[in-house]
Amino acid sequence: MPSNAPSWLEQLQAHGYRLTEARRAVVETVANSPRALTPLEVYETARRRYPALGLVSVYRTLEMLSELHLVQRVHQEDGCNAYLPRAEGHQHLLICERCGRAEYFQGDDLETLFVQLAQQYGYQIRAHWLQISGLCPRCYAQGL
């Protein structure tokens, strides 16, 4: 899996943000994570690379990355405070309940459903959000 981090840093720079050690540490942590991380988890992980990092910078950087649509919140039972890299184009999430690993997939077969709903309820449909959860092959093999 190629790292997204260099591209993210370029995009931050292209939008007028400076490249700092704090941002590099946060970006590298989030861009390469196979699972959703909370701000605190990002902080703890990124501090291994850059111990002077402050939690505030994690929040600030996550907000920038959100604005640039490079990360997305993941919605889970207990809340929606964890962030994942956002894949190109329209994609949905498949998340392992046990280990948290996320897969991305295209699911464009929803169009017919939208047309039907638009007719039935008179809604102008603007957005949708589909998230699937289960057990990844490795966790399934381990039982539970």
Added chain:
Amino acid sequence: MPSNAPSWLEQLQAHGYRLTEARRAVVETVANSPRALTPLEVYETARRRYPALGLVSVYRTLEMLSELHLVQRVHQEDGCNAYLPRAEGHQHLLICERCGRAEYFQGDDLETLFVQLAQQYGYQIRAHWLQISGLCPRCYAQGL
């Protein structure tokens, strides 16, 4: 639309919870709401019926209703702190971006997608969550 409140109160009682004025006020507020309410909104609304109500009781009652699967959190841009009644059986949500009104619909045409994903990624699929948003007919008619 029939009120869910009596049934909810019965279910609370059936699970050993007592029926109190605080619970009645919260249950009637949430059970009859056409849109998702935050704990604070529940508090403000329910206090019109029962002014002595404390915010703490709102949180406690919402937690009970969650455990009994009578309410669900709604996931939105800014967070997922708002609650809606949960409909019978498996249902998805269609929510108006403007006024917040929620419609419930069945969407069981996702089975083929799940089978495909299970094969492709080796996942044991356990749950899914589909939420659609847009403008309801009334809000759409008002422009924006």
Added chain:
DNA sequence: CAAAAAACGAAAATGATTTTCAATTTCAAA
């Protein structure tokens, strides 16, 4: 290298939620 602007982290402030606790209410048994 110097200067201006941006960004930093620590600490304080805020806001939502949870816990604690003494007083009140509910409900089953008498």
Added chain:
DNA sequence: TTTGAAATTGAAAATCATTTTCGTTTTTTG
């Protein structure tokens, strides 16, 4: 009914995540 144990209450305190403030440091441009 009445009664009393247990559940529940709301106020206040505590906690936890997030945001704001602010003096200092870092980055970038010239």
